[in-house]
Amino acid sequence: MIYYLFDLDDTLIMHPKGKQLNYDMIQSDDKLNHLLSKCNGECYIYTNGTGGHALECIERMNIKDNFTKVYSRDTIPFMKPDFRSFKSVTNDIYRGGNDMFFFFDDQLINLKIAASVGWVTFWIHPDYKKAINYSFVTMAFPNIYECLSYLENKY
Structure with a gap:
């Protein structure tokens, strides 16, 4: 099984440059909803934000139904990039066999720790072309x- 773990802020939802994001700015995202529905596995939110913030965002984006669970600062004992945070999430999800963890984040330090626990890492960032400089980034977009x-075309 593939487990898709998504950071929220500046990964699933982009913050406007020079402006603070407020909930009224968040719109339904049919394209993202469709793409998430095509993921061949289970999807999770893995954020350093609060669970309430995550739920508010994914409900406003109309993507909540795609997620099995939200991992947030108020539901796990450690936050990213603490190694123990990644181990806690892995231990909660892992069911054995050939499980794969796909992790999507904008922060390189989080991707580095994720790679160290065996996760496949995806850097979501405007500077994605610089990923060649970071061996722990599997792919960048x-x-x-x-x-x-x-x-969608690979898995």
């Missing part, structure tokens, strides 16, 4: 849409 469109 400028946004989550391009990444999920690519994966």
Whole structure:
């Protein structure tokens, strides 16, 4: 089974440059909803934000039904990039066999730790072309849409 773990802020939902994001700015995202529904496995939110923030965002984006669970600062004992945070999430999800963890984040330090626990890492960032400089990044994309469109044809 493939487990898709998504950071929320600046990965699934982009914050406007120079502006603070407020919930009224968040719109339904039919394209993202469609791409998430095509993921061949289980999807999770894995954020350092609160569970309430995550739920508010994914409900406003109309993508909540795609997620099995939300991992947040108020549901797990450690936050990213703490190694123990990744181990806690792995231990909660892992069912054995040939499980694969696909992790999507905009922060390189989080991807580095994720790679160290055996996760497949996807850097979602405008500077994605610099990923060649980071051996712990499996693949990089400028946004989550391009990444999920690519994966839709591979898995």
